[in-house]
Amino acid sequence: MNSKLKGIIILILVILCVYIMIVPGSSYERINIVGSTSVQPLGEKLAETYTENNNVLINVQGGGSGMGIRSSHQNITDIGMSSKELNNEEKKELEELILGQEGIVISVNNENNVNDLNIGQIKNIFSGKIRNWKEVGGKDLNIEVITREEGSGTRSAFEDLVMEDSKIKADAIVQSSTESVKQSIVSNPGAIGFVSYAHMSDDVKSLLVDGVDVSEETIADKSYKLQRPFIFLINGEPKDSVKEFLQWVYSPEGIKIIKEEKIVPPNSTQILKYQELLK
């Protein structure tokens, strides 16, 4: 009996020690930002610049848009990040703050001689109706479609913008990140995939969509069709430190950083509206 009691006491002590080690001391203000891995680099950049001049600690975590929505909904995080617009049910509970628009680039191997596709052709290629590059004016080469995983922000934006009611073909190769999509395109002459504008580089070729080349101007004036929003999510009234951070994001300094990351910020009336909201 006595030894059992001792055992229980030891167990409690061990649990207490572990608990004390895990729970962090909160000596300064913390802001947690969780969500879309597409928005994450921008979030990190904003956090980094902001913390240089302010006495807060901002923790930016990836995990995907779904996680961003989930954790701001459950109040686990102060700010959620999403790269897709919320559905109506989610909109009721969360406030969307749009950081800007990002272009989605249709990219192919540099050796590919096709330069221009319209949205209908892109749709038919990704749904599997067009299976050879010669059908769209290219070489006699099988088209290898490379897509992102189900639920990816880039993929769902692409599906909304291009695929509409049809689906990406079931036997398309699935890659789990923008970088591995690019690598697959680089190593495969017949490949086609979609990547975000910020990740675009010279090792793959970007196609004109409906005759419009992707650039900051064409994204801003909406003439380039394939674009999606980058969103910060807040749940109810944020605490003061979060409010200050968000106010700073929509100040000229914050907008400048958004532009540097190749994201096209919202127009000035929209920004004014957010500044009003955050007062």
Next chain:
Amino acid sequence: MQKKKKLVEYLIEKGLFITAIFSIVIILIIFIFIINEGIPAISEYGFLNFIFGMTWAPSDSQFGVFPMIIGSICVTLLSLLMAVPLSLLCAIFMAEVAPDSVRKVLKPVIETLSGIPSVVYGFFGLIVIVPLIREQFGGTGFSMFTASLILTVMVLPTIISVSQDAIRSVPSEYREASLGLGATNWQTIKNIIFPAALPGIITAIILGMGRAIGETLAVIMVAGNVPLIPGSIFDPLRTLTSNIALEMGYATGIHYSALFTTAIVLFIIIIVLLLVAHYFQKKYSMDAYGGHA
């Protein structure tokens, strides 16, 4: 003095006990958590529909993991098919044949192989193996064969080092008796040492299998992740672990829960494989040491 000694003994004993049950407690917690998170999908979609469903399309609420069960099993078996002969011969060479100087070089090299992070294997596969397979065998290059090749290299060190230990722990009397009866070196290895070491070798294969079926990152990068049953070994496929890792970050609601149900399926498969493996391990260990009993 005596009392203090007793207390120390007591503390050490209980401390060891706590560390021993620690892993059991953790497994239980994980298991309960996974079941708990997976239950909504099971109750909504039905467990049999889930296991035998042929389409995985979360946006249409289709959650069939059968292609991925087949995918996981195929990739694991194919990689073991390549890795087991290779690593057993290597283990026999290292334990029985190789001179000390060769062994001193081989051992650290093989240990290094197991220290390479899986993302490096995956990246190497994506950049080097995938284009190579595409040029040699056609298709996209993302295939069951590519994934199995990578996994083969990844499980080699595990199987080699564990089965080598098993071979070396065969009592030297066996060896000496066999050689003394006039058997050649190879006859001794084949008829005496290998059978005696078989239970340990099966353990090595089980560990390798566990690594192969659980490997996620490298497989995601080279398998193509197409949720269809592969028609040949050069077709892309998706494994259960890839399915979870690919979509975890984005999933919400029933889709999120379905990924945990995928984990339950994986749990069941691993338990079944372990039971089968333990059955064989027991069976062969009776044969090898039957004469002693």
